[in-house]
Amino acid sequence: MTITITAFERSPDRGAGLARDMRVRWALEEVGQPYDVRLLSFKAMKQPAHLALQPFGQIPTYEEGDLALFESGAIVFHIAERHGGLLPDDANARARAITWMFAALNTVEPPVFDRALCRILERDKPWYEQRLRALEDSIRNRLGALSRRLGDADWLDGAFSAGDLLMVTVLLRLKGSDILNEYPNLSAYVARGGARPAYKRAFDAQLAVFAAASSE
Amino acid sequence: MTITITAFERSPDRGAGLARDMRVRWALEEVGQPYDVRLLSFKAMKQPAHLALQPFGQIPTYEEGDLALFESGAIVFHIAERHGGLLPDDANARARAITWMFAALNTVEPPVFDRALCRILERDKPWYEQRLRALEDSIRNRLGALSRRLGDADWLDGAFSAGDLLMVTVLLRLKGSDILNEYPNLSAYVARGGARPAYKRAFDAQLAVFAAASSE
Numbered sequence: 069m070t071i072t073i074t075a076f077e078r079s080p081d082r083g084a085g086l087a088r089d090m091r092v093r094w095a096l097e098e099v100g101q102p103y104d105v106r107l108l109s110f111k112a113m114k115q116p117a118h119l120a121l122q123p124f125g126q127i128p129t130y131e132e133g134d135l136a137l138f139e140s141g142a143i144v145f146h147i148a149e150r151h152g153g154l155l156p157d158d159a160n161a162r163a164r165a166i167t168w169m170f171a172a173l174n175t176v177e178p179p180v181f182d183r184a185l186c187r188i189l190e191r192d193k194p195w196y197e198q199r200l201r202a203l204e205d206s207i208r209n210r211l212g213a214l215s216r217r218l219g220d221a222d223w224l225d226g227a228f229s230a231g232d233l234l235m236v237t238v239l240l241r242l243k244g245s246d247i248l249n250e251y252p253n254l255s256a257y258v259a260r261g262g263a264r265p266a267y268k269r270a271f272d273a274q275l276a277v278f279a280a281a282s283s284e
Numbered sequence: 285m286t287i288t289i290t291a292f293e294r295s296p297d298r299g300a301g302l303a304r305d306m307r308v309r310w311a312l313e314e315v316g317q318p319y320d321v322r323l324l325s326f327k328a329m330k331q332p333a334h335l336a337l338q339p340f341g342q343i344p345t346y347e348e349g350d351l352a353l354f355e356s357g358a359i360v361f362h363i364a365e366r367h368g369g370l371l372p373d374d375a376n377a378r379a380r381a382i383t384w385m386f387a388a389l390n391t392v393e394p395p396v397f398d399r400a401l402c403r404i405l406e407r408d409k410p411w412y413e414q415r416l417r418a419l420e421d422s423i424r425n426r427l428g429a430l431s432r433r434l435g436d437a438d439w440l441d442g443a444f445s446a447g448d449l450l451m452v453t454v455l456l457r458l459k460g461s462d463i464l465n466e467y468p469n470l471s472a473y474v475a476r477g478g479a480r481p482a483y484k485r486a487f488d489a490q491l492a493v494f495a496a497a498s499s500e
Contacts, residue, residue: 139386170355
């Protein structure tokens with residue numbers, strides 16, 4: 069059955085690979101599943117046809133036969149559950165890998181995403197510097213804990229898993245920032261994720277979409 | 285095997301049931317699993333013994349034999365996977381229930397939690413009113429979408445699931461607020477969750493902890 073995902077027709081990150089379809093593309097590349105992409109304009113994302121698939125009007129979605137899913141975390145989990153390579157076989161190790169999936173999305177991503185939004189939406193507000201510092205303190209709090217737990221390991225718990233995949237995509241939003249550079253083992257972890265052939269294929273695929281839209 | 289979770293010795297919400305152990309207690313009550321609770325002071329949460337279980341120094345954790353987990357979403361999923369009653373048997377319906385788990389934690393919770401933090405930490409800042417309004421707009425954006433999707437159904441997708449359990453706990457943080465009252469079907473949804481016998485048992489158990497700590 070064909071897998072179809074949705075992605076931005078013209079990604080606001082200009083092909084930097086930070087949109088959430090990247091997670092799904094990467095997971096599909098890791099498990100070797102081909103997929104089609106349906107591109108959506110910002111306008112189309114808010115139309116009834118898309119809202120029936122994604123009630124919040126966002127990307128990505130995932131369709132396969134009569135199954136339709138949304139939420140990048142849920143889609144990555146669905147892929148990881150059905151194909152080998154993203155979750156360990158051992159039951160306890162599998163539960164721990166799933167824990168890292170939730171930690172990436174519910175503990176580390178919120179302040180990282182808020183910082184990105186703040187830098188776009190609040191830059192001209194009188195409180196900008198103070199609020200940015202508060203967000204960065206909150207990010208440091210998370211990254212410090214994550215860095216101590218990772219130590220000198222390659223991945224968060226044994227072999228590369230869907231937990232690492234999501235955590236790397238969250239941290240990539242800080243790539244090149246002073247804040248990530250304060251944690252050399254996390255910078256190396258992000259680089260290790262980005263060096264995976266499946267990551268590179270996924271990155272190239274989303275970049276090609278942006279390049280095509282820009283050359284129109 | 286005994287299940288042991290951790291919770292605040294003295295919850296900052298004074299027993300209102302908003303701390304994240306509530307989700308785990310509720311899930312365990314739904315599936316009829318007894319559990320022990322280890323209470324932690326704020327100081328103990330930052331000590332090495334707890335950080336070994338929970339790298340971010342938070343509650344709850346979940347221990348069962350040689351398995352140790354953290355992240356309320358991952359713990360609820362673990363419970364739902366191993367016991368009947370929180371995930372449908374049908375594979376597609378199960379994947380959709382998991383989608384709602386991620387939607388609750390990664391799409392709806394971040395602005396709801398930010399509003400709660402803002403009301404505590406930023407109340408005396410010059411930008412307070414403006415920032416609160418921006419957060420509430422962002423919450424309305426999510427709740428409007430959720431309300432349209434729920435419609436006049438009892439639960440988000442068929443029978444009550446772990447997705448509803450997490451979504452109700454996220455929305456409970458807005459209980460009694462004008463913002464939740466703007467969406468009568470969501471207020472009714474939260475009330476429906478709170479009326480479940482398993483919810484009530486979990487709520488009473490966490491309230492008893494706070495009452496005991498306060499009478500010392």
